[in-house]
Amino acid sequence: MRVIFFIFLLIRGTHLSCQLWGKFSSSALAKDGDITFGGIFTLHYKGATPAVSYSAGPLNPGCVGFNLRAFRWAQGMIFAIEEINQDEYLLPNITLGYKIHDSCANPPEALRATLSLVNGEEDISILNSTCKDQSVAAVIGCSGSTQSITIARILGSFGIPQISYFSSCACLSDKHEFPTFFRTIPSDYFQVQAWVKVVKHFGWTWIGAFGSDDAYGHFGIQSFLEEIKKIDACIAFAEYFPAVYTKGKIQEHIELIKKSKAKVILVFATEIDMYILANELLKQNVTGIVWLASESWATAGLLSTKEMFGTLGGLLGLGIQRSSIKGIKDFLLRIHPADYPGNVYIKEFWETTFKYVSQLRITYNTYKAVYAIAHALHNVLFCENNTKVCHSVKEIEPWKVSTLCKVQFKVKTGDEIQFDHNGDPRPSYDIINWQLDVNGDVQYVDIGNFTLTKQELSDITTLDFIMEVITSSCSESCPPGTRKATREGEPICCFDCVPCAQDEISNSTDSIDCIRCPWNHWPNSMKNTCLPKAVEYLSFGEMMGIILSALGVAGACLTVFVAAVFFHFRSTPIVRANNSEISFLLLFSLLLCFLCSFLFIGEPSHWSCKLKHAAFGITFVLCISCVLGKTLVVIMAFKSTLPGHNIMKCFGPLQQRLKNTKYFKNRIIFECNLGSVAAFCFVLAFIGRKLPDNFNEAKYITFSMLIFCAVWITFIPAYLSSPGKYTVAVEVFAILSSSFGVLLCIFAPKCYIILLRPETNTKKHVMGRSTSSAKI
Numbered sequence: 092m093r094v095i096f097f098i099f100l101l102i103r104g105t106h107l108s109c110q111l112w113g114k115f116s117s118s119a120l121a122k123d124g125d126i127t128f129g130g131i132f133t134l135h136y137k138g139a140t141p142a143v144s145y146s147a148g149p150l151n152p153g154c155v156g157f158n159l160r161a162f163r164w165a166q167g168m169i170f171a172i173e174e175i176n177q178d179e180y181l182l183p184n185i186t187l188g189y190k191i192h193d194s195c196a197n198p199p200e201a202l203r204a205t206l207s208l209v210n211g212e213e214d215i216s217i218l219n220s221t222c223k224d225q226s227v228a229a230v231i232g233c234s235g236s237t238q239s240i241t242i243a244r245i246l247g248s249f250g251i252p253q254i255s256y257f258s259s260c261a262c263l264s265d266k267h268e269f270p271t272f273f274r275t276i277p278s279d280y281f282q283v284q285a286w287v288k289v290v291k292h293f294g295w296t297w298i299g300a301f302g303s304d305d306a307y308g309h310f311g312i313q314s315f316l317e318e319i320k321k322i323d324a325c326i327a328f329a330e331y332f333p334a335v336y337t338k339g340k341i342q343e344h345i346e347l348i349k350k351s352k353a354k355v356i357l358v359f360a361t362e363i364d365m366y367i368l369a370n371e372l373l374k375q376n377v378t379g380i381v382w383l384a385s386e387s388w389a390t391a392g393l394l395s396t397k398e399m400f401g402t403l404g405g406l407l408g409l410g411i412q413r414s415s416i417k418g419i420k421d422f423l424l425r426i427h428p429a430d431y432p433g434n435v436y437i438k439e440f441w442e443t444t445f446k447y448v449s450q451l452r453i454t455y456n457t458y459k460a461v462y463a464i465a466h467a468l469h470n471v472l473f474c475e476n477n478t479k480v481c482h483s484v485k486e487i488e489p490w491k492v493s494t495l496c497k498v499q500f501k502v503k504t505g506d507e508i509q510f511d512h513n514g515d516p517r518p519s520y521d522i523i524n525w526q527l528d529v530n531g532d533v534q535y536v537d538i539g540n541f542t543l544t545k546q547e548l549s550d551i552t553t554l555d556f557i558m559e560v561i562t563s564s565c566s567e568s569c570p571p572g573t574r575k576a577t578r579e580g581e582p583i584c585c586f587d588c589v590p591c592a593q594d595e596i597s598n599s600t601d602s603i604d605c606i607r608c609p610w611n612h613w614p615n616s617m618k619n620t621c622l623p624k625a626v627e628y629l630s631f632g633e634m635m636g637i638i639l640s641a642l643g644v645a646g647a648c649l650t651v652f653v654a655a656v657f658f659h660f661r662s663t664p665i666v667r668a669n670n671s672e673i674s675f676l677l678l679f680s681l682l683l684c685f686l687c688s689f690l691f692i693g694e695p696s697h698w699s700c701k702l703k704h705a706a707f708g709i710t711f712v713l714c715i716s717c718v719l720g721k722t723l724v725v726i727m728a729f730k731s732t733l734p735g736h737n738i739m740k741c742f743g744p745l746q747q748r749l750k751n752t753k754y755f756k757n758r759i760i761f762e763c764n765l766g767s768v769a770a771f772c773f774v775l776a777f778i779g780r781k782l783p784d785n786f787n788e789a790k791y792i793t794f795s796m797l798i799f800c801a802v803w804i805t806f807i808p809a810y811l812s813s814p815g816k817y818t819v820a821v822e823v824f825a826i827l828s829s830s831f832g833v834l835l836c837i838f839a840p841k842c843y844i845i846l847l848r849p850e851t852n853t854k855k856h857v858m859g860r861s862t863s864s865a866k867i
């Protein structure tokens with residue numbers, strides 16, 4: 092800073108002494124010492140910048156609204172300095188002094204304060220050889236991030252250390268931009284993480300946000316918007332409190348709050364900005380909102396009053412680490428209104444000190460800031476920390492104190508202080524809830540806290556607090572049975588609930604998709620679970636199953652009976668004339684056909700499914716081929732009329748059997764069209780239908796084939812149109828009826844002759860060419 096001073100001198104040319112162009116008049120609190128610490132506090136809420144006239148030099152701004160809280164912070168700094176001055180070990184025999192300025196929450200004002208802290212406030216004569224260095228060793232401040240950023244650029248370029256106790260903007264962690272900036276308040280990077288965790292914990296998805304129109308508000312809200320997206324919550328609105336908060340703008344914000352469905356609103360702002368809005372909310376009686384208070388105003392006495400509780404009551408806030416510093420209460424109470432005769436607020440300060448003295452949070456930060464600088468100084472002056480070179484107080488230059496980043500110490504409260512590579516402390520937050528005590532005063536009740544674990548904030552450790560279930564969402568959640576459908580052009584948190592499609596369900600609330608039920612399940616009427624489909628098959632227990640199996644049994648018995656009759660009368664002409672081997676084979680295949688039908692009834696199993704069609708195919712083809720064999724024999728026998736040319740020799744029982752067996756063995760049978768075999772039989776039988784009556788088996792074969800064809804032709808449409816288990820019943824019915832058809836048509840007439848007309852069972856009758864058909 093002396094550099095600037097000399098430049099002044101050069102410009103001013105001939106003057107031997109130099110005067111400051113402007114003086115910072117508001118240095119309220121100062122004390123001389125060997126080494127001086129500078130402090131910048133928002134002792135007033137607002138600095139009204141005077142109009143620029145160009146006819147006179149710039150005037151000091153009129154600062155308005157005494158800030159009791161900031162006054163206490165400044166007192167915390169003084170307390171720490173006094174405590175160190177008494178300390179035998181820390182900076183022994185060195186008296187620390189202080190110079191505290193007011194920034195009036197205004198960046199230009201903070202800049203003036205800084206220049207006056209580093210340049211001094213006295214005019215200097217260069218003839219004066221004992222030129223006293225007026226610069227402070229370090230600056231403690233500012234409060235607001237915007238002010239801190241402004242002064243950090245100047246302090247950084249001269250290597251003067253700056254420790255802020257309240258500037259929490261994450262932007263200040265950038266060491267390239269702000270090389271000598273340190274702080275005792277955690278970065279908002281962690282505060283935003285903490286808020287996201289709180290929002291997630293309560294399941295809120297539609298959140299409003301307000302912020303101060305400064306670095307703090309903008310950075311805070313922007314990073315909150317980014318982080319909140321990651322947990323699938325959305326921002327209903329994000330607004331900033333303008334520096335000049337007009338009536339119109341306030342009303343606009345109130346309308347926004349009233350209209351919005353967001354019942355949870357995060358405010359990243361200073362207490363004075365929030366105070367203006369909260370006052371209007373109180374007037375208009377806007378209630379029912381859960382306010383999320385950033386660390387700046389969560390513990391601000393200005394807002395936590397009985398009156399405000401009506402609007403802000405139930406609020407959740409984040410408070411930075413607190414502590415009760417031993418002896419500070421007495422120290423603060425020593426500040427007597429009589430010491431500050433002109434200041435009407437000191438009385439108020441005195442009163443409030445009783446109330447909040449156990450809740451020292453920012454005050455504790457200023458206390459820690461002073462200790463941090465003192466330790467860094469101590470290390471430089473007393474060659475500790477392996478610094479070989481020892482310096483005298485005169486040699487102290489601010490940049491040497493920048494070893495702050497290396498200091499690590501314990502304050503009297505027992506807390507360990509250390510800065511990370513960004514110059515930030517370890518984050519730790521309390522979740523605070525405002526509650527009314529018996530006297531009706533607002534109390535800050537800790538209901539949980541966050542600490543740092545592995546570069547991340549831990550989850551809420553304890554939340555011993557049952558909050559009235561307040562939901563804040565853009566759309567009602569979708570019940571099971573429906574799914575979310577986002578509205579075009581709107582945030583993902585605003586959606587409609589669409590019922591699931593016919594065979595789909597959703598079993599959780601707010602599901603994104605409906606899921607299809609497994610093939611053997613179907614959705615219930617609510618569409619929230621899949622019910623197993625009732626298993627339906629043709630069982631032996633039900634009426635139709637009983638009837639069909641009875642028919643099957645009957646058929647099988649009948650076949651066995653016919654076979655027994657034929658076997659018993661095997662020597663009679665009618666049986667012999669009918670080629671008994673083929674007849675028995677036919678009866679056997681019919682028996683199998685009847686038994687086959689049982690494979691279709693009952694619960695289908697893997698094996699029965701595979702077996703039934705194959706078994707039926709084989710037996711059925713066997714049956715048809717027997718019929719075919721029979722027919723061929725009949726035709727051949729009667730078409731070969733030439734005497735002496737006994738073609739029957741070629742179609743004797745042996746050949747017929749051979750042919751059948753061969754046919755049976757031929758596995759191509761499976762691919763054969765059964766219908767065409769049957770049709771072939773039918774055609775052959777039809778050719779032979781006009782053959783002599785008594786021997787005319789062909790007539791019966793034709794008839795049986797007719798039944799057969801009729802059954803299977805009607806089977807096709809019946810099979811295709813019958814639902815569920817009836818298809819199986821139709822199939823079984825077709826098998827049974829066609830088998831009965833063949834059995835009855837071919838064997839019934841013969842059995843009739845054998846059993847009831849044994850007198851006609853003679854060779855003569857059987858061979859009788861002219862006998863009428865009526866005889867059979």
Ligand code: TRP
Nearest residue numbers: 196234235236257258259260307
């Ligand atoms: N924590 C806030 C910050 O980092 C505090 C703050 C914001 C503030 N704006 C302010 C404090 C104005 C005093 C004045 O900036």
